[in-house]
Amino acid sequence: MCMYLYIDVKHLHSIDSTICNLTKEKTEKSRMAEFVANASLEILRDLLVEETKSLLSVSGDVDKVKADLRSIHALLMKADRDRRDSPTLKLYVSQLKDLAEKAENLLETYAVEVQSKREGRRSLKDKFKRYVCIMCECISVHQVGNEARDIISALADLAKKVESELDQQGSSSHSKQEVEQQSLLRQTYAHEVEHDFVGMEKDIALLVSKVKDETRRKRVVKIYGMGGLGKTTLARKVYNHIDLQSYARAWVCITQQFEHKAVLGKILKQIDSKAKIDELEVDDLVTKIHSLLEVERKCLVVIDDIWEDVHWEIIKQAFPVNCDVILTTRSEDIANQQSEPYKLEFLTKDDGWTLLQKVADISPDDPDLKSFEDIGRKIVLKCEGLPLSICVIGGILRNKVHTQWIEVNLNMESHLKHGKGVGKYNRVNQVLELSYDALPYYLKPCFLYLACFPEDHEIDTEKLYLLWMAEGFISYQDKEANETLRDVAQRYLIELGMRCMVQLHDEANTYTPLTKFVSCGLHDLMHDLCSSKAEKEQFLMRIDASKYLTNILLPTRIAISHDPFSESSIEGLKEVRGLRSFIILQKNSHYEPTMGFKESMVNFKKSQYLRIFAAEGCEFEGEELPSTVGELIHLRYLSLRDSNVREIPKSICSLPYLQTLDLRVSPDIKLPNVIWKMKRLKHLFLNTKIEVIGGEKLKLGGLQELVTLDKINTERTCIADIPTLISLQKMRVDVCDVDSLLIVLNNKNSQLRESYLSVHSCDFSSENGREVLNHGLMSPSLVSLEIWYCNMGSSFPYYKPEMCQNLVKLWLIDCKVKVDVKDFGKYPMLQKQG
Structure with a gap:
């Protein structure tokens, strides 16, 4: 099939000379064929004169798509920041994302099929082939231009709709009222009573002692952790502790809708009940709070549920150095320089059971306590120590009999998502979604x-x-x-x-x-939150390999997990269109392939814009990669790890955007010597047991963007190519001779940060061998060194300053060598030796 071509007016002048040259070469016997060819070229020339203007305009349309694509992302960020519950806005945003993907695909197609052909060919024969093909190329370029103009028009229309909806929602009194209601529902107060409180005694004692310690340099304590851990509960217990009752105190809940004037006003009102808040500006509020707290010898302010570092930066100026502040947050990054972090941990199994027993109202004197406890501890285990989820389940279990407890245990996921608990513990996802929204x-x-x-x-x-x-x-x-x-x-x-x-x-x-x-x-x-959000937003769906997928609405990303201990396959994907990612993951790697994969399983022609194809742990039909994979020009990631593929087709080099190629397959694998042509390849994973078709060594020269090389064998690879890989940061190499080791270690690439070397059967007893080994141990990139069956001479090299600066692992296996173990203790980073 003809590729797209870029056509310049200058190229038209070469057509006449091409025709003349061809005419001179014709014999009398071929005059009729010559006449037909010349006539065709004459017609083509006339057509090109008319087509040139529109063809040259395509690149301008593509540039406009690029600019509009940047605008899309800016608009999506705005829509995300000014979140609204408008179904209309959600629909527009979804359409905008789809259009953005179409624009990206168009730009990539244009780059591959148009710009890459601008230089054309130079020989007479190639020029003739080029112009014979130009008719269908004109049509192809027109299609690019038409599609670009359609996208530009659709983007402009949708962008206006999104902006209009955002403005309408922002000015809607109903919308503002909803935001205010949500904010009020999330407000916390210092006087609230914790009925279902368990544990934290040590946490409370430690934090109270910190507040009372007036010699501390940092007077801000930050309690952080996952939503639902009980950060507010802990802060409230400290705030209301009997030893701190004499302190000047204030409690304020921030929430995501931060209004600095209102927050400062609440703090001031609690310190001075007579203060006239409405009459003060922000600067006055800060000054007033600061002066009042400064004269107090002891003061404590709790700022609950703070989300952004900028919120802290705005209000911290109100607190003098003598004021103790407790922050609760889900982000470890808040107030990093000014605060002392305190990470709240999950409940222990025993504390978890005690909390469940309290919330479910199980009396210690209940005659069936033991049977309740047996099933209750299983429930707590599934809650993974999160107090919020334990409270939700506890509320569901209240007044339930033992058989109902068993039923709840079997349906934990459903109950945690949908079950009503006690009071504020009515939904787990509502609490966790706040973290996602932020x-x-x-x-x-x-x-x-x-x-x-x-x-x-x-x-x-x-x-x-x-x-x-x-x-x-x-x-x-x-x-x-x-x-x-x-x-x-x-x-x-x-x-x-x-x-x-x-x-x-x-x-x-x-x-x-x-x-x-x-x-x-x-x-x-x-x-659970991640999966439900991904599915709800048609972003990604993970499915089991045992499912049959006919008539299921699937998003553009599919992830399939399968168990290596059971044979499985999947059906029903042949009609799926527009896939962006197709991922098959084996739940445990390094096992024999167990999942059947047929070429007919996925119709790649219907998913021509696929970016990720990972078929890990798969048993391919005929031990071959589907031939159509080579046509996926947008592919970025190709992984066949732990599969049974035995040979890679030459067409793999025609994947112009491929970044990651993982060929760590179960058997030995045959490779065409074309990987060096994949100019955008950044991460290459191989087995050392590769066989290059044709018997040559694997070429790597030309991979200017390669960052990861893992792993190669010096017997089967052109090791001299390694110094030419100017972007290489990480390499893993099996070395089989001293000369190759010298080439690897002499790599002057300043980007190289990690080298993993496994050296086999080398002779380091000679002067040259010892010099190479000594030189290698001075390499700052050397992270792991395994030496197998080598003749090391009399002794291992003695330690010198700057030797093995980053060496983490050193193994000497079956080597004839004398080792001073004390020397190894001088290696600054060494963690594993043997």
Whole structure:
């Protein structure tokens, strides 16, 4: 099929010379064919003269789409910031997002099929082929132009509707009344009585002692944690503690609808009941509060439910240095420099059962206490120590018999989402949704994407970063100097962790310069929220491999999870259109492929704009990758990890936007020697047991954007290409000879931050060998070094200053060498040795 071409007026002048050259080369026997060819070219030339203007205008339309796309994102951010419950607005925003995706797809198609062909070909034969094909190319370029103009028109129309609806909603008295009602419902007060209070005795005692300690430098304590943990309850217990009754005190609840004048007025009114708030401006309020608290020797202010750091910055000026302040927040990032953080933990199993017993009103003297406790502890375990969810279930269980407790235990998820509890504990999701609503625009899709992983799944952070990048969630505008997109993705994840939306699993024993967190996860209730939001907003749906999907309305992103311990397959996806992500995840990696995958399972022609295709742990029909995958020119992420694919087709090099290629498959795999042509490839994952078709070594030179290379074998790879990979930050290499090790270690790439080397059967006993090893140990990028079956000579190199600055792991396996273990203790970062 012909590709799109960019046609310039200058190219037209070459047609005449092309015809002349061709004419001279013709023989008398082919005069009739020559006449036909010349006639065709003459007609084509005339057509081109007429077409040139419109063809050249296409690039202008595309530039307009680019500009409008930026405007869309700005408008979406505004719509997200000024959230309204208008069904009309939600519909418009949904349509706007769809249009944004169409615009992105158009721009990419244009870049691949038009701009990439601007230079054309130079030989006479190629020029002839080019112009023979030009008729259908004209049509293709026209289609790009027409589609661009349609998008521009639709964007302008929708943008006006969204802005109009935002203005209408913003001025609506009904809308303002709803906001005020929601704010009032969320207000907390110091005098509220905690009927269902359990534990926290140590927390209360510690925080009271901090308030009473007048020698402390930081007088601000920040209680933070996930929604529903009991931060307000703890703050209230401290505020009302008998030892602090003599303090000048004030309690104020912020909520997301922050109004600084109203907040300052509430604080002043509690300190001075006679103060005339209405007559004071903000500056006067700050000055008045400050002067009143300054003369008090002891004072305490609780600021409950603060959401933004800027809110604290606005009101903190009212508090003198002698004033103790307690903040409660869901974000660890609030008031970082001025406060002493206090993270509230989840309830223990025993405290959880005690709380459930209280809320469910089970008497300690109940004759059936033991049977209630047996099932009650199972319920508490499913609540994962979150007091809010325990209170919800406790309210449902009140006055229920034992058999009903068993039924509730079997339907916990439904009860937590929909069951009415006691008083304010009527909905879990309502409380947790506040955390989601408070997320900035750029973090919401990152959070919703976590729905593709099953419950209780240890999410590999590196995989998550690559998926986020492939989806386009990570903004280039957020990059700082010397940062990669992967660094920005890590910052996004840390921010989600600091907002207590995601649990970051910090494994200090695996620290490396690049990796702060090896894995992350979601609390079960947060996972429920994430999944329900993703499904409700038609963003993503995760399904089990056992489901048959016919007649199910599916979003543009599908994640399928399957159990490696049972064979499974999936049907019903052939008619699905417009997929953006298709992800099959094995619940536990590194197992034999168990899920059947047929080429007919997914119709890729109906999902030509697919960005992510991950088929992990799949058993492909015929052990082959579907041939149509090579036509997915928008693909960013291709993973066949733990699958049974044995050979990769040459067409893989025709994926111009591919960023991540994961070929860590179960058997050995044959590769065409074309990977070096994939200019945008950033992350390449291989098994060392690869076979290059044709018997050559795998070429990597030319991958100027490659960031991750994991992992290659020096026997099967052109190791001399490594120094040419100027963007490389992380590499994992199996080294089989001293010369290759020297090339790897001599890499002068300043971007390289992590090297993982596994050295096999090398001779380091010679002077050259010892020099290479000594030189390698001085490399600042060396993170892991495994030496197998090597002749090390008399002894391992003695420690020198600056040796092994970042070496985390050092293994010597079956090596003939004398080792001074005390030397290893001098390596500053060494955590694993053997």
